[in-house]
Amino acid sequence: MHQFFNPLTEVEKAVLRRQFDASPFAQDKSNRKPTKLAIFDFDSTLFLSPQLSHTIWHDLLINAVIAENMLGPGWWRDVRSLQLGEKMQGIAWEGYWNEDVVEEAREAIEDPDTMAILLTGRRYHPFHQVIPSMLEAKSLDFDLIGLRPDPEREHACKWTGHDDLVYNPPSVFSSTMQFKQRFITHLLQRVPSLRQIRMWDDRKRHVHTFLVFLEALEQRGVLDQGHVKHVLAVLPRYNPQWERDVVERILSSHNKVLEERQLQPYTIVPVPTSTVVVLDKRQAAQLSTIFEAHHREQCSKPRPGVWAGVGVERPEFFGDHVLVSSSPSHHAMPLTKIGERYDIRVIAFSSAAGDSLVLQVQLRNKKDEDWCDETYLLPLWYKPSMSRALTTLTYHWQRLPAQDQIILHGKLEHTYRLGLELLSKPGKRKLEDSYKPDKPTKHL
Numbered sequence: 001m002h003q004f005f006n007p008l009t010e011v012e013k014a015v016l017r018r019q020f021d022a023s024p025f026a027q028d029k030s031n032r033k034p035t036k037l038a039i040f041d042f043d044s045t046l047f048l049s050p051q052l053s054h055t056i057w058h059d060l061l062i063n064a065v066i067a068e069n070m071l072g073p074g075w076w077r078d079v080r081s082l083q084l085g086e087k088m089q090g091i092a093w094e095g096y097w098n099e100d101v102v103e104e105a106r107e108a109i110e111d112p113d114t115m116a117i118l119l120t121g122r123r124y125h126p127f128h129q130v131i132p133s134m135l136e137a138k139s140l141d142f143d144l145i146g147l148r149p150d151p152e153r154e155h156a157c158k159w160t161g162h163d164d165l166v167y168n169p170p171s172v173f174s175s176t177m178q179f180k181q182r183f184i185t186h187l188l189q190r191v192p193s194l195r196q197i198r199m200w201d202d203r204k205r206h207v208h209t210f211l212v213f214l215e216a217l218e219q220r221g222v223l224d225q226g227h228v229k230h231v232l233a234v235l236p237r238y239n240p241q242w243e244r245d246v247v248e249r250i251l252s253s254h255n256k257v258l259e260e261r262q263l264q265p266y267t268i269v270p271v272p273t274s275t276v277v278v279l280d281k282r283q284a285a286q287l288s289t290i291f292e293a294h295h296r297e298q299c300s301k302p303r304p305g306v307w308a309g310v311g312v313e314r315p316e317f318f319g320d321h322v323l324v325s326s327s328p329s330h331h332a333m334p335l336t337k338i339g340e341r342y343d344i345r346v347i348a349f350s351s352a353a354g355d356s357l358v359l360q361v362q363l364r365n366k367k368d369e370d371w372c373d374e375t376y377l378l379p380l381w382y383k384p385s386m387s388r389a390l391t392t393l394t395y396h397w398q399r400l401p402a403q404d405q406i407i408l409h410g411k412l413e414h415t416y417r418l419g420l421e422l423l424s425k426p427g428k429r430k431l432e433d434s435y436k437p438d439k440p441t442k443h444l
Contacts, residue, residue, distance in 0.1 A: 008182060011172055015149040016186040019124075025115060025143035025191075033193035034115040038108035039184070040142075042120035042131065043076075044202040044233040046105065048096045048311060050081065052247070053384045055318070056240055058271045058419030065247060071254045071266070073157075073167040079126040080246050082134075092137035095311020096236050101200055105140055108198075115191060119146040119183060121176030125154050144187075148179045157257060165257060177206065181213055188222060195224040202233040235313040238384050247418075271419035272328035276321035277342050277363065277376075277410040284320035287359070287380060290406070291349065295357045295381050315355045318387075319380035321415065322361055326391065328414045337412070341366040344408040346378070350395035356382035358390065360397055361408075 008016070020026055043049040052062045052075075068074035075081050084093065108116035118140075122131060124147040132145055150171035157167040173179035188194055197214055201207050207230045214226025247268070255265035279287075299315065322344060348360040359378040362371045379390050386393075400406075 008186060012182055013186070015152060015172055016183060018152070019146065019149055020144065020187065020190055023144035024141070028143075032112070032115075034113055034191065035193055036108075036111070036114040036196045036198070037184075037187070037191075037194045038105070038114050038116045039119050039197065039199045040101065040105050040108075040117070041199075041201045041206075041231075042118055042122060044235070045200050045231045046098060046101050046118070047093075047134070048098060048234055048236040050084070050236050050239065050242070051075075051385075052243055053238065053240070053387075054417070055384045055387045056243055056418060057247070058273060058417040060271075061247075061268075061417075061419045064420060065250060069165065069167050072250050076121065077123055077126075077168060078250065079130060080249055082127070082130055083246070084242070089133075089137070093134055095309070097138060097309075097311075098231065098234060099309050101231055102138065102140070104200070105142075109141055109143075115143045115194065117144040117146055117187075118142045119180055121148050121179065123147060123151065124149045125151050146180075146183050148173065148176060150179070177209060180210075184213075188217075197223060197226045199226075199228045200231050201228060202231045204230060235383075235385050237311050237313060238316050267421040268418050269421045270416035272414040273326075273417045274323070274415045275325040275328055275338075276323055276413060276415050277344060278321045278413045279319075279344070279408055279410045283408050283410075284317075287319050287346075287378075287406075287408075288317055291357060291359075291380055294349070295355075298351050298357065299355045313383050313385060315357070315381035315383050317381050319359075319378065321378070321413075322363065322410065323377045323379070323391065324363075324412070338414065340412045342410055342412060343371075344378070344410055345371060346400065346406040346408065347375070348397035348399045350397045352390075352393040352395055356386060356390070356393065358382070358393075358395060360395070 025032070040046050052065060054062065064070045065072070066075040068077060072078055084096070088094070088096070105116065108114045118131075118135065120131070127147055131147065135142065135145065150173055151169045155167075155169045157165060173182065184197070197217075199210055199214075201210065207228045210228045211226075214223065214228065217223040218226055251266055251268065258265050295315070343364040343366065345362045345364070346359050347362060350358055350360065352358060357380045359380060360375050361378045362373075362375055364371045377390060382390060
């Protein structure tokens with residue numbers, strides 16, 4: 001038997017039955033018999049869920065915050081990842097919704113022949129009040145809100161015998177995908193009139209798996225038709241202050257638990273991540289003035305298939321440094337030493353994915369007469385989520401005439417991201433920096 005159709009366990013049946021019986025659909029006494037099922041994912045599909053930015057945080061800190069039981073329950077299990085402030089709550093989280101998907105959800109909700117549900121891997125605890133309130137504020141009255149019931153009850157963090165700090169209880173379902181498939185299987189048993197399923201999801205891997213799952217249901221005669229719509233994931237507007245506040249709260253609460261155990265707390269520290277030539281003061285503003293009109297024109301061009309609402313992530317200006325090496329190690333530096341002064345010559349500009357605008361430059365040590373043959377990137381505008389991809393994007397350079405080339409000045413320095421002081425704790429994985437020196441980020 002295909003793994004999709006292994007019989008539901010008694011425990012699975014019980015939690016899914018309780019969830020179904022408490023839904024508006026089950027409470028409705030009109031005895032509806034819908035033939036179509038519309039299933040909407042929440043994070044990055046219906047709602048523009050905030051995430052941590054690599055322009056602020058070191059990769060190891062981001063991974064530690066996301067991971068379950070490392071610095072807390074884990075980003076996707078932590079209610080603070082959706083606490084965007086009373087102001088946002090008062091305006092129904094305006095700017096955080098993918099309005100195209102919201103409109104499709106409204107159409108499904110209003111269709112009497114469709115059962116419209118929200119199905120998410122967000123856990124019943126702690127999200128059973130938060131997400132329904134958000135949907136209510138947006139006037140999205142789904143027939144059923146499917147939160148992963150792992151757990152159904154509140155759970156206090158506890159220490160194991162090996163000094164491991166565990167925030168989350170054991171799960172009934174091994175993964176979000178298993179939960180969603182078992183949820184759908186149970187729902188089709190409870191509402192046998194359903195013959196068509198349409199799903200909305202942002203993750204390509206999930207889209208593929210669901211397509212295979214629905215096709216298997218069709219082959220078994222359970223469904224007449226199944227379809228999965230891939231929604232291009234969109235992030236909300238860059239909000240560094242909110243990110244700093246939420247990470248500090250997560251770390252503070254975790255440290256309190258550690259201190260009660262007389263264990264040393266974690267500390268946020270700047271961690272060197274790359275080598276750059278930092279422009280002299282006011283020169284970044286000069287570049288912004290010169291290229292702003294071109295960037296605005298570029299951003300005004302419509303991009304088919306991409307929702308561009310009020311609150312979506314947009315390119316931010318970061319144009320104060322030249323990328324030299326993606327490693328802080330002196331072994332990876334193609335130039336001399338930290339603190340050396342350089343002239344910078346802007347020879348071309350290019351746009352790239354995500355409305356990025358990047359300059360191509362040459363460098364010359366103040367002690368030398370000749371410009372280096374290698375060229376480097378000086379990114380001006382880009383979406384924060386694109387920061388790690390800048391050196392891998394394809395650029396179509398528009399060369400500047402010699403008389404229009406711009407001469408700037410700067411100093412070779414390290415860039416820093418906020419990370420965790422590397423502390424070894426009993427029973428915990430050590431947060432070690434596993435990066436190896438990269439090749440210089442030069443572009444020909």
